[in-house]
Amino acid sequence: MAADTAIYDLKGLSCPLPVLKAKKRLAGMEPGSRLWLETTDPLAVIDIPAFCADSGHHLVETSAVSGGHRFLVERGEQRS
Template identity: 40%
Template sequence: MTDTVLDVRGLSCPLPVLRAKKKLDTLPPGATLTVIATDPGTVRDFESLCRQTGHLLLDSREEGETFTFRLQRAG
């Protein structure tokens, strides 16, 4: 189950990942964040974010021009 949804459709790199990081920092450990984006670069950006911060990328999917990522805040 997702605790928070962040809609960053229409924003370009680096804004989607920066806004997601800022939102994750406000969530309690173990909470999940679903991010909805349209920038194709976010696929690579969210993988990097998780590697660098310890947050988990639970899943990601692409539907047309929309990308959805489910992240879990590191504990």
């Protein structure tokens, strides 16, 4: 993990909050920048990849961790 990659703790939040909060956070970032999302919501394994595909972001990595999942998202070009 790159030292300059921020981690966004979304643990304890249920659908749709992880996606909504990730969307807002990514909207304020520069295209090409990366963000780790950490979740405990079991539906995040469906919701986060779908959100990335729909929003033009690149899901770089997904991994299961104790109690949840981590997603490395690279911000894409903003779609209107």
